[in-house]
Amino acid sequence: MLDENYQVVSLSPESLRADVDLMSRTAATPGGVSGLLNTSRELYVGSWFHYEQFVVAATWSLLAVETAIRARLGVDTRPPFRRIIRRAFTEGLIDEAVMRHVDIGAQLRNGLLHPEFQSAWTPSMSRTTVGQSHLAISGLFPDNSGCAAEPSTSTAVQPGG
DSSP: OBOTTSOBOOOOHHHHHHHHHTSOOOTTSOHHHHHHHHHHHHHHHHTTTOTTHHHHHHHHHHHHHHHHHHHHHTOOSOSOHHHHHHHHHHTTSSOHHHHHHHHHHHHHHHHHHSOSSOOOOOHHHHHHHHHHHHHHHHHHSOOTTSOOOOOOOOOOOOTTO
8 A cells, every 4th residue: 555655555454543543533523423434434444354344434434424514504314415515515615626525425425325236445545535534524523723633542453343
């Protein structure tokens, strides 16, 4: 796996944990959304033991983005995800770049939740999706301090746990 400087990094539970420890998150994020993000990070790290969890981690992070946008807009589950993305952009909650990323994420999420076959993602594919989901949500729920990053307090995943 390559890091952000295109240097080879050995894949291990520790390197996967290091990835998630750098992902942006805020204390202002509502509990339900934060819980979905936490699950996506744990699934990402647990992918060391079960490779197929990389795609599940990404899917869970995309569900967190949808839940976060719905919470910020105060809408229920009826309007389609892509419609509320456009509304979030129109209301100034997200900028155009975030809107494009989130819209692509919505399309990915739809394909992942209505599969025609088993998907498998590489660690880099999952890391990008999970990381971008964290960034989008940090932008929706910034801390009062303006700090968008909070270090992780989680521990390394153990086999079977």
